[in-house]
Amino acid sequence: MKVNFYTSQREYQEKKAEFDKAIENVLKDGISTLGKEVADLEKSIMEFTSAKYAVGVASGTDALVLASDILGFKNGSEVITSPFTFLASTSCIARHGGQPVFVDIDEETFNIDAAKIEDAVTDKTVGIVPIHLFCQMADMDSIMDIAARHNLKVLEDAAEAFGMSWKGKGSKYKHAGTIGDYGIYSFFPTKTLGAYGDGGMIVTNDEGLYKLAKSYRVHGATEKYHYDYIGYNSRLDTIQAAILLVKMKYMREAITKREVIANWYFDRLKDCQGLRFPKIKGEQHPVYYVFNILAENRDGLVEHLKKNQVQYSIYYPLPLHLQKCFSYLGYKKGDFPVSERVCTEIAALPIYPEITEDEVDFVCHTIRNFYK
């Protein structure tokens, strides 16, 4: 049995009429940038996340770059983050000459180890970029405490975290991306809220930061052809927004489905020799954007999966402190042992709302056979 890591084709077949109609409406309205659907999606996301403001941009990466620029992550200022993540979480700091300062991750959550952040703070530190990775949020209580003590800006990379929320020691759950100064989401196709191309969004509860993000999205203009800042051309495409509005109608269902699938995996693999699983820490609602295992002889296992036509993904094979593009930061092998070890053990199994129980059975059967 061939098992796709991800495909949008089943979703499209199920909701073809709605997707086709949504796209047709945009085309009928005539050519537009920042069309009505973009504003409608921003509103829909504000309602879903309880963020006060939302600004649709061209990608999650752009969202991080705009936010970093506005927050002053540049010109030698130091920003603390973790090296076990997608490139864009750190390249946004380096883009304008900010200095990424890494601290290692928690070995059970893969998120930044909040207990190690304060040791990395210097008089040049201006911010923290926590990443809410795979299925759960970083320890936002500790991060916000440290930020308050040292007067740091917090940019939440919630690219993967749509639908996740954090209660921690607070009185109510807060959606990922709405706790720090800015939060960002990615609409890359595989993400929980994925488009059929690129897209992203910046959210904030601060009116001033909202106005800046809105202006930076269109070249730093405050009114047509009047530029207060040197900004970007980074608009969320209207057709992608129309597609995402259809997907928002089914968001709760899609999140629940991901949880059901994660439980299929847990049930079938929990007693499998050779495997360990990440742990959810802190009072929070996880969302299974990715289902990861930590595997003994990971490379042998994925070779076996490949032979049996089970697609998988490795997030991430090499931590950022060892990437060639960041060699100028001067880090070396051994600096972040947890990140480095997880890179050799981790593997992501197929999970998306339309995957079937038979397919999950086959994936689990294939894995159990390998460890027999």
Ligand SMILES: *Cc1c(COP(=O)(O)O)cnc(C)c1O
């Ligand atoms: C996907 C992702 C991004 C980048 O989003 P794009 O929309 O692909 O540009 C940034 N950070 C993390 C952690 C991601 O997973």
